[in-house]
Amino acid sequence: MPMLKDPSKKYKAFKPLNLPNRQWPNKIIDKPPRWMATDLRDGNQSLPDPMDVGAKYRFFKMLVEIGYKEIEVSFPSASQIDFDFTRRLVEEPGLTPDDVCLQVLSPCREDLIRRTVDSLKGAKKAILHIYLATSPCFRRIVFNMDRQKSLEMAVRCTKYARSITKDDPSQAGTEWQFEFSPETFSDTEPEFAVEVCQAVKEAWEPTAEKPIIFNLPATVEMATPNVFADQVEYFCTNMTEREKFVVSVHPHNDRGCAVAAAELAQMAGADRVEGTLFGNGERTGNVDLVTLALNLYTQGVSPKVDFSDINSIIKVVEESNKIPVNERWPYGGILTPVAFSGSHQDAIKKGFKLREEGQGKDEETEWVIPYLPLDPQDIGRTYEAVIRVNSQSGKGGAAWIILRSLELDLPRALQVEFSKIVQEKTEAVSRELKPSEIVNLFEEAYHLKSNPRFNLVDYSITTDRSQSPAPPEPGKALNTKNLKRRFTGVIEIDNVQHAITGVGAGAISSLATALSSLGIDLDVRDYKEHSIGLGRDVKAVTYIHCTAAGSNEQVWGVGIHQDVVQASLIALLSAASSFLASRAGSPAPFRPIRSNTLTNDDLHALEQLTGTPEAATSNGGLSTKVNIEQLTKKAESS
Numbered sequence: 001m002p003m004l005k006d007p008s009k010k011y012k013a014f015k016p017l018n019l020p021n022r023q024w025p026n027k028i029i030d031k032p033p034r035w036m037a038t039d040l041r042d043g044n045q046s047l048p049d050p051m052d053v054g055a056k057y058r059f060f061k062m063l064v065e066i067g068y069k070e071i072e073v074s075f076p077s078a079s080q081i082d083f084d085f086t087r088r089l090v091e092e093p094g095l096t097p098d099d100v101c102l103q104v105l106s107p108c109r110e111d112l113i114r115r116t117v118d119s120l121k122g123a124k125k126a127i128l129h130i131y132l133a134t135s136p137c138f139r140r141i142v143f144n145m146d147r148q149k150s151l152e153m154a155v156r157c158t159k160y161a162r163s164i165t166k167d168d169p170s171q172a173g174t175e176w177q178f179e180f181s182p183e184t185f186s187d188t189e190p191e192f193a194v195e196v197c198q199a200v201k202e203a204w205e206p207t208a209e210k211p212i213i214f215n216l217p218a219t220v221e222m223a224t225p226n227v228f229a230d231q232v233e234y235f236c237t238n239m240t241e242r243e244k245f246v247v248s249v250h251p252h253n254d255r256g257c258a259v260a261a262a263e264l265a266q267m268a269g270a271d272r273v274e275g276t277l278f279g280n281g282e283r284t285g286n287v288d289l290v291t292l293a294l295n296l297y298t299q300g301v302s303p304k305v306d307f308s309d310i311n312s313i314i315k316v317v318e319e320s321n322k323i324p325v326n327e328r329w330p331y332g333g334i335l336t337p338v339a340f341s342g343s344h345q346d347a348i349k350k351g352f353k354l355r356e357e358g359q360g361k362d363e364e365t366e367w368v369i370p371y372l373p374l375d376p377q378d379i380g381r382t383y384e385a386v387i388r389v390n391s392q393s394g395k396g397g398a399a400w401i402i403l404r405s406l407e408l409d410l411p412r413a414l415q416v417e418f419s420k421i422v423q424e425k426t427e428a429v430s431r432e433l434k435p436s437e438i439v440n441l442f443e444e445a446y447h448l449k450s451n452p453r454f455n456l457v458d459y460s461i462t463t464d465r466s467q468s469p470a471p472p473e474p475g476k477a478l479n480t481k482n483l484k485r486r487f488t489g490v491i492e493i494d495n496v497q498h499a500i501t502g503v504g505a506g507a508i509s510s511l512a513t514a515l516s517s518l519g520i521d522l523d524v525r526d527y528k529e530h531s532i533g534l535g536r537d538v539k540a541v542t543y544i545h546c547t548a549a550g551s552n553e554q555v556w557g558v559g560i561h562q563d564v565v566q567a568s569l570i571a572l573l574s575a576a577s578s579f580l581a582s583r584a585g586s587p588a589p590f591r592p593i594r595s596n597t598l599t600n601d602d603l604h605a606l607e608q609l610t611g612t613p614e615a616a617t618s619n620g621g622l623s624t625k626v627n628i629e630q631l632t633k634k635a636e637s638s
């Protein structure tokens with residue numbers, strides 16, 4: 001049968017209790033609850049292949065390391081494995097830290113309670129947990145019992161449990177706590193849940209110092225989380241002697257609201273939460289303890305459990321449960337902090353930039369990054385994975401990868417230009433591009449690594465004597481403001497060397513003039529530089545935006561070098577390489593150098609390079625001298 005057009009006969013709306021004076025909506029959660037991890041019991045009982053003793057121990061150790069102090073380790077009456085595992089935790093010295101309390105579960109049946117208590121004999125701290133389903137559905141279908149009989153069963157089992165634990169002198173070495181779960185609390189009449197628990201409380205006789213734990217399970221999640229919160233608040237306010245019992249909740253996730261239910265329940269008075277890591281458990285699972293803890297953390301409340309190395313935790317959880325943690329799972333999912341889409345990437349990138357520049361990146365600086373409620377580094381993730389690039393990405397995504405990988409903070413217009421290259425590639429391959437692929441694309445596009453067509457073999461920047469300003473008047477300093485620069489150098493283009501020279505207002509424009517003598521006519525439109533690295537390893541990076549003279553064609557160049565001037569010259573040559581690349585197929589505009597075809601300019605340039613003492617020192621001694629003989633021989637042989 002397909003879904004019913006009118007499901008109202010088959011499925012009845014849950015009837016919420018009437019609680020007009022509810023207080024919980026005005027409460028806030030400002031401290032963590034008492035956590036209880038039930039991965040090894042509720043989680044384990046729902047697995048197709050339950051864990052063996054080794055796997056259980058590994059998981060237990062991890063829970064202890066995370067910081068859980070109450071761990072439900074087994075259902076000892078269910079299997080020898082669970083019984084033996086519990087014994088091992090009790091008996092083997094050092095396995096269970098002194099401050100960790102072992103919890104075990106038993107149904108409300110004397111023989112099973114006996115076996116359960118036996119499994120704990122000799123434990124330092126133990127919680128004996130028994131459950132009895134109290135809802136009308138279970139009373140009718142499973143037990144065929146009325147309210148009175150259920151209540152009597154709960155009381156009888158509590159008294160029995162008491163007689164073989166805290167009232168038994170041979171058990172005096174164990175610090176016993178008793179937990180009672182009116183199973184299916186979420187579907188139990190609220191007044192009956194109170195009646196049963198009140199009777200159990202009287203049977204156990206807790207004190208304020210040694211309270212009983214009433215665990216209120218949403219065994220099956222029945223309604224919206226506010227309804228569960230009402231049920232919990234009703235329970236807390238209608239039970240007597242509030243100081244003598246701890247209210248615990250145990251939400252399942254049938255409607256997908258377990259986390260909300262656990263949180264609203266705490267607002268309604270719950271002190272303790274039972275759940276599992278990443279929500280493993282019956283059907284849709286138990287409430288996820290990781291989400292609950294990190295929800296607190298991102299509100300500035302320490303959860304007192306540590307997920308600093310979430311990847312290792314996920315590994316153990318996945319290997320033990322043999323169920324993967326969903327990639328979209330809150331906080332832990334590998335895709336959760338990742339942005340593929342352009343506008344998200346743009347916002348995240350700006351957020352990080354502002355954080356680093358303006359607000360400082362001290363680890364305690366307030367975290368305000370669009371789309372990222374949690375700093376991925378706090379759970380052991382890196383920022384590299386935050387932005388990934390596919391066809392949905394914009395300029396910011398690829399720019400982020402280049403920033404993180406090469407420390408290059410690309411100017412906006414270069415981001416736009418490079419993103420077209422990336423977009424073309426993502427569409428061509430129809431998949432996400434790895435950061436290394438994006439870096440390769442960038443290095444190729446701007447000739448940063450392999451075979452740039454233009455190489456700076458050697459150069460010198462000198463004051464251009466032919467256009468020097470008039471000598472200063474006696475007693476006045478030389479006005480150096482308008483001094484022109486002369487670039488003189490040897491450029492290798494497609495493995496052929498050219499000696500060129502040119503004059504301009506600065507180093508870049510003098511090289512631009514020199515290049516125009518080869519027919520590469522570029523106007524520099526924009527220029528940006530910054531440093532990369534620190535200390536002795538610091539380098540300069542220069543971005544140059546050029547247009548081809550007399551046309552609208554635009555090219556970018558990027559240059560990186562320890563020397564600032566050289567970085568800018570390399571950037572211009574990178575632009576020149578792009579300029580040639582954009583004309584692939586058309587004949588190269590320049591003349592290769594040959595000894596017998598040296599022009600006067602070439603000769604002049606070479607002459608300059610062999611240099612006068614001023615030429616060699618005028619740019620801070622940067623130029624190395626070219627051996628004219630070698631160069632000429634090389635040119636002749638080519």
Ligand SMILES: CC(=O)SCCNC(=O)CCNC(=O)[C@H](O)C(C)(C)COP(=O)(O)OP(=O)(O)OC[C@H]1O[C@@H](n2cnc3c(N)ncnc32)[C@H](O)[C@@H]1OP(=O)(O)O
Nearest residue numbers: 042045075077078079107108112131132133142143183219
């Ligand atoms: C909500 C929860 O997660 S509760 C925990 C559930 N976990 C487990 O059940 C795992 C371990 N369980 C087991 O190994 C077994 O079911 C045992 C050892 C508890 C009992 O095994 P068996 O004696 O073979 O009984 P079986 O499981 O077939 O049937 C359940 C019996 O318990 C009773 N029962 C069922 N649910 C409950 C309950 N919530 N509380 C108390 N008794 C219950 C049933 O009425 C039935 O009794 P019946 O045989 O008199 O009709």
Ligand SMILES: CC(C)C(=O)C(=O)O
Nearest residue numbers: 131181183184217219
């Ligand atoms: C035994 C109880 C706590 C339980 O697991 C449930 O009701 O889901």
